Amino acid sequence: MGERVLMKGNEAIAEAAIQAGCRFFFGYPITPQNELPEYMSRRMPQVEGTFVQAESEVAAINMVYGASGAGARVMTSSSSPGISLKQEGISYMAGAELPAVIVNIVRGGPGLGSIQPSQGDYFQAVKGGGHGDYRLIVLAPANLQEAVDLVTEAFDLADLYRNPVLILGDGLLGQMMEPVEFRPGTKRELPPKTWATTGTRHHVGSKSVINSLVLDAPGLENHNLRLQAKYARIAQDEQKAELLHCTDAEVVVVAYGSTARIAKTAIGNLRQLGHKVGLLRPITLWPFPVHAFQEVIPHAKTFLTVEMSSGQLVEDVRLTVNGARPVHYYGRMGGMVPTHEEISAECLKVLGGAR
Amino acid sequence: MAKVFERPKSLVDMQTHYCPGCTHGIIHRLIAEVMDELNFADRAIGVAPVGCAVLGYLYFTCDMQEAAHGRAPAVATGIKRVVPDGVVFTYQGDGDLASIGCAEIVHAAARGENITTIFVNNGIYGMTGGQMAPTTLPGDKTSTSPYGRDTKKQGFPIRVSEMLSTLDGPAYVARVSVHTVPHIIRARRAIKKAFQYQIAGQGFTLVEVLSTCPTNWGLTPLEALDKLAKDMLPYYPLGEYKDIEAGAKQ
Numbered sequence: 001m002g003e004r005v006l007m008k009g010n011e012a013i014a015e016a017a018i019q020a021g022c023r024f025f026f027g028y029p030i031t032p033q034n035e036l037p038e039y040m041s042r043r044m045p046q047v048e049g050t051f052v053q054a055e056s057e058v059a060a061i062n063m064v065y066g067a068s069g070a071g072a073r074v075m076t077s078s079s080s081p082g083i084s085l086k087q088e089g090i091s092y093m094a095g096a097e098l099p100a101v102i103v104n105i106v107r108g109g110p111g112l113g114s115i116q117p118s119q120g121d122y123f124q125a126v127k128g129g130g131h132g133d134y135r136l137i138v139l140a141p142a143n144l145q146e147a148v149d150l151v152t153e154a155f156d157l158a159d160l161y162r163n164p165v166l167i168l169g170d171g172l173l174g175q176m177m178e179p180v181e182f183r184p185g186t187k188r189e190l191p192p193k194t195w196a197t198t199g200t201r202h203h204v205g206s207k208s209v210i211n212s213l214v215l216d217a218p219g220l221e222n223h224n225l226r227l228q229a230k231y232a233r234i235a236q237d238e239q240k241a242e243l244l245h246c247t248d249a250e251v252v253v254v255a256y257g258s259t260a261r262i263a264k265t266a267i268g269n270l271r272q273l274g275h276k277v278g279l280l281r282p283i284t285l286w287p288f289p290v291h292a293f294q295e296v297i298p299h300a301k302t303f304l305t306v307e308m309s310s311g312q313l314v315e316d317v318r319l320t321v322n323g324a325r326p327v328h329y330y331g332r333m334g335g336m337v338p339t340h341e342e343i344s345a346e347c348l349k350v351l352g353g354a355r
Numbered sequence: 356m357a358k359v360f361e362r363p364k365s366l367v368d369m370q371t372h373y374c375p376g377c378t379h380g381i382i383h384r385l386i387a388e389v390m391d392e393l394n395f396a397d398r399a400i401g402v403a404p405v406g407c408a409v410l411g412y413l414y415f416t417c418d419m420q421e422a423a424h425g426r427a428p429a430v431a432t433g434i435k436r437v438v439p440d441g442v443v444f445t446y447q448g449d450g451d452l453a454s455i456g457c458a459e460i461v462h463a464a465a466r467g468e469n470i471t472t473i474f475v476n477n478g479i480y481g482m483t484g485g486q487m488a489p490t491t492l493p494g495d496k497t498s499t500s501p502y503g504r505d506t507k508k509q510g511f512p513i514r515v516s517e518m519l520s521t522l523d524g525p526a527y528v529a530r531v532s533v534h535t536v537p538h539i540i541r542a543r544r545a546i547k548k549a550f551q552y553q554i555a556g557q558g559f560t561l562v563e564v565l566s567t568c569p570t571n572w573g574l575t576p577l578e579a580l581d582k583l584a585k586d587m588l589p590y591y592p593l594g595e596y597k598d599i600e601a602g603a604k605q
Contacts, residue, residue: 007468024436049438052466054429054462055462058459059432060429062423062459063430065422066402066429066430066432066434066435067433067434068433069420069434070434070437070441074433088423092423097461174578197400198397198400198441199397199400199418200398200416200417200418201397209412209418209419209420210419210420210421211420213409213410242453
């Protein structure tokens with residue numbers, strides 16, 4: 001504690017989970033996240049934890065379901081194609097209201113795609129991904145210190161709301177090395193897991209059932225209404241975003257994760273040249289940081305969304321800005337990472353149009 | 356007057372949704388009787404499947420989890436790793452276990468996961484209305500093999516107990532039946548042994564129970580029991596396929 005150590009992103013996320021009290025990890029190999037399960041396989045035995053290499057991503061997420069249902073802090077990680085396979089289990093967990101932290105170190109798609117960084121899983125992460133009406137809390141760190149801090153936060157949010165939380169990284173974040181410090185997060189008051197299936201000896205007189213099946217329609221609608229009320233609470237209380245130079249910015253760049261980091265360099269350079277450019281960086285992708293937009297919209301002339309995807313984030317930006325200002329898009333796909341020069345050029349183009 | 360027969364304590368006092376003549380009720384009862392006898396209901400955690408036993412989580416007094424289709428052994432793995440002193444079991448049908456959940460059961464068995472699986476094999480998808488199962492016998496008509504299962508086009512039934520007994524992970528694998536009273540008594544013995552092995556930490560245990568589905572077989576309950584004896588037993592021989600205490604196949 002208090003000491004800065006140089007670590008690879010995937011390993012830092014794994015260690016952060018252990019520091020957050022996670023003692024169960026179920027995973028399956030896929031690039032570019034392999035260092036995460038590998039680290040867990042070394043580290044878990046040292047802390048009397050459990051690491052299981054499952055037979056598939058499908059099995060891994062269902063092991064997470066079982067472990068979470070039995071009351072444990074539990075994590076799984078994967079990369080895009082593997083996260084697709086986990087969607088069945090994630091939907092069941094959302095339905096059964098089971099907390100867990102799922103890490104997606106996103107790679108290029110669709111299909112087998114590539115193993116290079118991408119943000120192409122944005123829709124899958126924030127719009128559901130599996131079947132049915134549900135939401136995941138989605139956290140998008142932009143550097144390793146933030147990734148480490150958000151892992152602790154992710155476990156707390158999961159336990160507080162009884163909901164799966166997704167950490168949406170990308171191949172860059174997973175593979176880069178940076179100094180990180182493991183520090184305790186703000187302590188939240190967490191409810192006891194009285195619902196966990198640990199055997200009726202632990203809760204005499206009542207029987208715990210973990211389930212997402214509600215056969216009668218009025219009953220299932222009520223269950224959905226309760227879930228929606230929970231999501232509304234999360235949407236109100238748990239938004240997070242970083243604002244940089246937004247008070248006087250004519251162009252506000254909207255970007256998350258690694259892309260936001262590159263955008264920061266572009267914005268710094270443009271500021272030195274006297275251009276009024278700012279950054280709005282969503283840290284929670286769901287709930288979408290609507291409050292931050294409301295703060296920025298009155299001053300901003302125009303928005304430029306930059307993403308490593310084909311125009312996914314920009315849809316939420318347009319929904320939020322709702323026609324009040326023009327919203328532009330710049331993106332790269334398939335594992336291509338935008339350079340700060342490209343982003344600067346786009347900002348200047350938009351600035352020209354805004355004047 | 357002394358009571359000689361009553362509902363096991365581990366079975367909830369309620370009407371089940373099973374069809375008349377279905378043998379799920381007998382199998383539920385056997386599990387509950389063993390829970391009572393070995394006195395582990397308060398540390399048991401069951402996993403219900405998708406299929407006819409999907410509402411199984413209602414019928415036992417112990418803690419339960421409802422799994423996605425075929426995933427019960429993975430869910431049970433998660434539970435058992437968190438609650439190692441719990442007694443964890445899955446209750447699965449043939450579509451759930453031998454088709455969509457083939458990977459999960461094979462790997463739970465291969466890991467020697469210390470759980471017990473009760474595998475109910477009636478050779479058909481009951482809940483969805485009588486479609487062909489991976490265990491449907493050659494020639495048998497179902498709603499998706501209306502001309503009878505043609506092994507040239509639809510392949511052959513899977514003998515799960517034989518297959519899993521080739522692995523080193525399982526401690527006990529047995530196939531039993533519930534079509535006569537003596538068979539029911541033997542089935543109970545096998546289920547008890549499976550749970551005893553789990554409690555002793557010996558590894559993965561599975562009891563395959565041959566079962567009937569009068570509704571989807573289009574037979575009366577008695578005709579269904581006859582069909583089990585006449586058609587299923589020759590294809591699915593009963594016996595203990597793996598027993599680490601006995602050392603070898605009996």
